[in-house]
Amino acid sequence: MNIPFNKILILLLICFFANGCTETYPLLTNTYEEAIVVEATLTNELKNQEIKITKTSKFEDTSLQVEKGAEVVVKDNQNNSYLFEENAGVYVSQTPFQILPNRQYTLEIKTTDGKVYESSPEILPTVNQIQSIVPSVVTNKDNQIGVQINVNSYDPARTSKYYRFEYEESYKIIAPRWSFSKLIVTGPESVALIPNSSNTKICYSTKKSTDIILLNTNDLTEDRVNLPIRFIEEENYIIGHRYSILVKQYVENLAAYNFHRTMRDIAGSGTVLSPKQPGVLSGNIKCISDSNTKVIGFFDVTSVSEQRIFFNYNDMFPGQPAPYFNPCEDIRFKFCFGGEGCNGEDMIFNVEQNLMTYFFNTGTNYILVDAVCGDCTSFSSNVKPSFWID
Structure with a gap:
């Protein structure tokens, strides 16, 4: 909480x-x-x-x-x-x-x-630099497989002792059901396909840590930090393509x-x-x-050191399909009105309200998906961060 x-x-x-x-x-x-x-x-x-x-x-x-x-x-x-x-x-x-x-x-x-x-x-307080940030695949105490991210630093003079950490994670999102065509409503009972913008396919999200992450090394034989700062389950979509984490290490006084x-x-x-x-x-x-x-x-007057790393999902889980937070099921609509099995009104409503996006169609049979599956801008930003490296 x-x-x-x-x-x-x-x-x-x-x-x-x-x-x-x-x-x-x-x-x-x-x-x-x-x-x-x-x-x-x-x-x-x-x-x-x-x-x-x-x-x-x-x-x-x-x-x-x-x-x-x-x-x-x-x-x-x-x-x-x-x-x-x-x-x-x-x-x-x-x-x-x-x-x-x-x-x-x-x-x-x-x-x-x-x-x-x-x-x-x-x-x-003492200035102590982060030495490394290391991601590795582990199984945690709850028997979950995922990526454990550790931050490492070392003060041979043993003058740092009291640490506080923050992190900011950013990740690339690729809409798994993006289509080259976009469906628009042109009338009460009519629709049309137009070219879709590629700007809705790839997005980036950034979130900051909210927990207060602390460590003191008084009980250790060395003033050495090897802290598990973030664990991400392998099925978490935020690491599904490319992920970055910026870790900040603050050295504080005892008070x-x-x-x-x-x-x-x-x-x-x-x-x-x-x-x-x-x-x-x-x-x-x-x-x-x-x-x-x-x-x-x-x-709080504090010294700070920061370091950023990137990794791809395939770096950690080679050959595995990228996870996504939504099942992205294909929803079938028969675009007609008044007849048996017709659901044109429902389709128009979902398109107008930006609840669903077009995937493909065969004649009057349309396949739509939830908007988050076909348009990443429905929940994220398509602006690439200035620090991003592909």
């Missing part, structure tokens, strides 16, 4: 009061205390850094409320200041900058109600690691009625103008 960051405090309160209940209860927030929520991860990458500032929301709310109009600045102990400005709900640094070693960085926020928030000074571990434990508790009590979500940001004002979040 993935829970939005700014609902975790509400969840903790509900868990406390609901523990021991056995009746079904609507999860509504009867008491609500507003607080700002800060999501700030600044890295050693030279870029426009981003900080997200929202407000706590009730558990039943479906959208986030952005903290607008705040003055946001990051300062270091070398008298450098980096101003942030609001852009589409996120505060973005006006100029690119990177977090440098041996400097202390502090986040300052002043909201429109005059309250001032400040983080503790933070220093960039940041503990903060993210608590967040992970809360999000993974499975239910707000769980007896599991993950602990207090304590960050490094305080309201210095009013000690009674609460704030949730962590100003």
Whole structure:
């Protein structure tokens, strides 16, 4: 269960009061205390850094409320200041900058109600590069065959220790029932075939990880990472043609690691009625103008390393047919109206509503398939990512 960051405090309160209940209860927030929520991860990458500032929301709310109009600045102990400005709900640094070693960085926020928030000074942890990302075919503990993707790194000085990982996966999709012809409706009881666009045949999708993936190497004899970060079943269509994964490895300090571990434990508790009590979500940001004002979040200064790999389905499963998420069955329509066995009206409806696409026909007998099988743009994008390598 993935829970939005700014609902975790509400969840903790509900868990406390609901523990021991056995009746079904609507999860509504009867008491609500507003607080700002800060999501700030600044890295050693030279870029426009981003900080997200929202407000706590009730558990039943479906959208986030952005903290607008705040003055946001990051300062270091070398008298450098980096101003942030609001852009589409996120505060973005006006100029690119990177977090440098041996400097202390502090986040300052002043909201429109005059309250001032400040983080503790933070220093960039050790920079540790990813050495490799390795895919291999394995059988997991559930007896499923698939591709296990491991990330590897090593710090011989044993100064990294606390790691957080994110990944972004992209994959190529080829519509398995794409046709050179497209069926269009030309009248109440008439259709026509026109040339189909090749732009509907090949698509690309990208998804980011949502889990909080953590690792510490304190109990290991070496500060060495060999982490299974992603397992994909062999019948999963996302690896059916060509697949890519970008892995980011963050090295954090102990306080940041503990903060993210608590967040992970809360999000993974499975239910707000769980007896599991993950602990207090304590960050490094305080309201210095009013000690009674609460704030949730962590100003995370971290080093990051990233690496991307590609592989084809045939690289991992030679000679096997590519999987697809839809069975892609051929649906037969007799294009006539009013007679026995006629289903022209149904066919026209499915075409007009973009529910089905043309595959082939013999006279008035048409074979159609679900739109996802014949037109990948019905659920994905035909724009090739700039990083894509075929």
